[in-house]
Every structure is written in structure tokens, then in C-alpha cells.
Amino acid sequence: MSPLSRLLKYSHQYQTSIYQAVTCSVLNKLLDLAPPVLIGAAVDVVVKRDQSFIARFGIKEVFSQLLVLTILSALIWGLESVFEYAYQRLWRNLAQNIQHDLRLNAYRHIQNLELEYFENNSTGRLLAILNDDINQLERFLDVGANEILQILTTVIVISLTFFVLTPNTAWMTVIPIPIIIWGAVAFQKLLTPYYAEVREKVSLLNSRLANNLTGITTIKSFTTEQYEIERVRKDSIAYLQSNQKAIALSAAFIPLIRIVILAGFVGILLYGGLEVEKGNLAVGTYSVLVFMTQRLLWPLTGLGQTLDLYQRAMASTSRVMDVLDTPMTIHSGDLPLTLDTVKGEIEFNHISFAYFEREPVLQDFNLIIPATSTVAIVGSTGSGKSTIVKLLLRFYEIQSGNIILDGINLKDIVLYDLRRAIGLVSQDVFLFHGSVRENIAYGNSDAKDDDIIHAAKMAEAHEFIIELPQGYDTIVGERGQKLSGGQRQRLSIARAILKNPPILILDEATSAVDNETEAAIAKSLKHITENRTTIMIAHRLSTIRHADCIYVVEKGKILEFGNHEELIDKQGIYENLWRVQTGNTLVISN
Secondary structure (H helix, E strand, O other): OOHHHHHHHHOHHHHHHHHHHHHHHHHHHHHHOHHHHHHHHHHHHHHHHHHOOHHHHOOOOHHHHHHHHHHHHHHHHHHHHHHHHHHHHHHHHHHHHHHHHHHHHHHHHHHHOOHHHHHHOOHHHHHHHHHHHHHHHHHHHHHHHHHHHHHHHHHHHHHHHHHHHOOOOHHHHHOHHHHHHHHHHHHHHHHHHHHHHHHHHHHHHHHHHHHHHHOHHHHHHOOOHHHHHHHHHHHHHHHHHHHHHHHHHHOOHHHHHHHHHHHHHHHHHHHHHHHHHHOOOOHHHHHHHHHHHHHHHHHHHHHHHHHHHHHHHHHHHHHHHHHHOOOOOOOOOOEOOOHHHOOOOEEEEEEEEEOOOOOEEEEEEEEEEOOOOEEEEEOOOOOOHHHHHHHHOOOOOOOEEEEEEOOEEHHHEOHHHHHHOEEEEOOOOOOOOOEHHHHHOOOOOOOOHHHHHHHHHHOOOHHHHHOOOOHHHOEOOHHHOOOOHHHHHHHHHHHHHHHOOOEEEEEOOOOOOOHHHHHHHHHHHHHHOOOOEEEEEOOOHHHOOOOOEEEEEEOOEEEEEEOHHHHHHHOOHHHHHHHHHHOOOOOOOO
């Protein structure tokens, strides 16, 4: 399906607005073509006087005939202005509405895609599609659609007029039209790959800029400013050169077409004049033909610019529609889940999972977490700890096996309800640009100040918050860059506490805090974890020693489990890790 067909199919809800805009554009152009006819009629009145075309309607006096033409001119110009206002407003509003809906739907679809999609597509590319590509489409709908309609109206109306008035000379003006249209179509086909390349290059440039701005601290710390400037320069040059190739081709359209137009105009000017001299053509008709020829052929020079807009828009449309056509691999179930009914018993039954084109992370993995219990999962980096959490939240789809929550398969539960029942505190804390209060209450906009403060106190965050310049109203900056790592982590814990979910996941939740704060948070966790299922993932074993059960995971398999004392007595992997972290004698196990 062509990009235009895909766009029209997408825009079916705006059919009425499209019809109205098309009608106003056509009527405006019909009225715009009337002045040459009026000029021809005026010449006819002056030359033939009481034998003119208007005199056939019983108006014999020259003054009366000219007065009629004056009134018609005023009426036509007035209506032309009305329809111009109407089509501009309709097309622009249509462009804005489609732009708004397309961006919102594209973002909604992207937001619902699985995490694997974001791993395979850069943020810069997605931003280019959501912003630049959709804006490109808006620019075409704003101007180009009306231009194409008016050119088509001009060609059809004037061609018919010529064949009615002077069938003997009409061919001179009409012959250039198919040549121009053929040239326009040929240029469009030639431009297609060039503009596809332009969209790809600008996507790469945006990706580079987005990554660099996000990683500005790393750039400065490694003093690679000049290196990054050079990389941006290369991407910008690639975008510049791809644009120059497209411009070199599209700019050749108007000069070539102008030669064809000149041939048609000179032909009607010369041949028509000779016909008047011979008495075969009326002076007024000749005037109409000369003016109409200019009105017919000259606007076609703008066809190149219009097609340029069209081709850029279609290249952008393809990219946006490709995003909308990206299938979702994780589908929501239809079984609702209310928070007050969630007990929190979780079962992993024979789970196997591998990330795209990578070795399996979990193989035949089994784990039962009793309701309201606190369990910990420890293991080396890459052992599969965080993957377990991602599968529980259905960020990824398992390849085999099933995960059960309170006797219900996760795939059967409404996805929104499932994730609402789980509070996640990740080691990769993300704070939004806004106030401390807004970040703690994120996802719970109706939270009262007392609840926000209570959550902050439970997360050992209240004391540092009140010392900030504006307290809870202090702006944290993009990604929380105005705060330290430990402060960001405590706000993340407060956010999860305020959510008050029946299942709480702490994924390295205290990795960025100092020992004193960690100890304080550990005390608070005794209250935080009451009457809820809690899963703790940690490298620092001191934070999980009080868990009901600790699971040691390596290469996607549970090698040891038990409480802290039981695992120490086993003198296995866990005991070795504990000795390393507490500074006791190092025991190396094979």
C-alpha cells in the first residue's frame, strides 16, 4: 500500500472536513479563473458595443454592460476571498488535527511496545519520527494538498474552456500539460529514494544529539567534547549531503518545465494573434485565451515545489506508519484484578527465557514465593536476577512456562491491573523534570501532602528534602540531575511506598546510599514490607539478611536457598559472598 493510501485510510475519520476543504479549494480556484473571462468580456463590450456577448441578454448600453461586469467582479472577488479564508482555515485545522492524532497515536503505540523494541531502536530515531516526520506531513497538508487541487482544477477547467471557445487553437496550450505531468511523475519517482535517505540521515543525527545531551556528564569527565563535535559534524554533513542530492534534482524541475510552458504560451500568442488578424477569432476571445494560457501554464511551475513537499511528506508518512504497524508481542489479558483482592502468591513454573539473539538467561526456572513473605534473590552480575523481575512485570514475554499470581496466569490478567499491583524500585532510578512532590506522587496524582510526607519519612528522604531550597517544591531537574544518586534512590523508594502495592520489588534499591542511610532504610523496610509480598534483589547482603528466604541464583538456576543463618551454615556460595563482604577470610569455591 502506498504512503498516500495509508494516510487516507488513517484519516477516514476526517472525511467530512476533507470534503469541505476540497470543495472550498476548487470553488476558490474556479472564482480565481473568472477575472480573465471578465477582462475578455470587457474588451468585447468596448470593441463590439451593442453587438457584444452581454448585449445578447438585452443590455445594450455600454455603461450598463460595464456596470454589470463591475458588479460581477465585486461579487466574484468577494466570494473568492470567502472561499480562500475557508479553505485555509479548513486545511490548516485538518493538518493540525491529523498531526495531533498521529503523534498521539504513534506515541501511544510506541509506549505499549515491549522493551525489546526500545533496545533495537534509538531514542533519537523515535524522536525524529514523533517530531520531525509528523511535522513534515503537517507542512504538506497545510499547503501542498490545496496547491495540487488548485492546479488540477486549473488544468481541467481551462482545457475545457479552450476546446469550447477555440478548438482550432486549444491544442497549442493543452499539449504542454501531459509533458509537464509526465515530468512531475518522473521526478517524483526519482526523488523517492533521495528523500527516504534524507529522513534516515536526520534520524541518525537526532539520535547522536539525544545521546550526547543525555550523556553530557560522561563527555565532560572524559574531555571528549572535540571528539563528539567531530562525530556530530560527520552526521550533520551526511544529512547535508543527502539533502543537497535531493535539492539538486528537485531544483531542476522548474527550469525544465518553464521551457515547455514558454512554448505553449508563445504558440497561442502568435497563432491566436494571426487568427484575430484573419478575422477567424474575436478580440475578446483572444484576450481570454492569452490570459487563460498564462493562468493555466504558469502555476504548473509551482508543481515542482509542491511535489517536493509531497515527496518529503510521503517519506515521513512511511516512517510513521511503519511505527504504527509494528506489532505488539505482549498483549493484555481480559481478567480484571482489584488491588484489595491480591494476596501476592507468585509461582514461576518451568520458565525459559532468552533476550533477542542471545543465550538463554533462564532455563526451566522454578520458584514459589508465598503471599506476604519477604524473599531475596542474590547472585553475580548476569545471573538472571533482574530478568525475573522484568518477566513478572511482563516487560518481556517468556518463551516457555508460565508465571502464576494467586492461581491466575499472568497472561490472563489485564496488563494495567497487573502492573498497578506491583511497586518497582529499580537500581536505575528515573526522575521526571518537576518538583520533589510531583516525583513522589507520580502515578498517584490525588495523593495528599500528608501521605507524600509520610512516604518520604519511611524512605528516609524527608530530612534532606526539607533542607532543599524550596523543600518539596524544589525542581529536581531532568532525570533528577540536581540530586545525588542516594537522594534519587530514596525518592524512588518513597514513590513506591506511596503507591502502596500488594507486591513490592526492590531491585538494588539501596545501592547508591551510604551505610548509615542504608541502615535507616533497613529499619523502615520492616514496616514497609508488612502484609505485602516483597522481592529484594541485592549485591550487598547486609540489606537482605532478614529476608524470610534467600535464593542464590547463578546462570538462571537456583543453587541455594534458605534464610541467612541456614545459608551461612551450608558454607556454600552465599557464605563465601558473606565472608567477602564482611571482610572475613576469603573462601574461594569452584
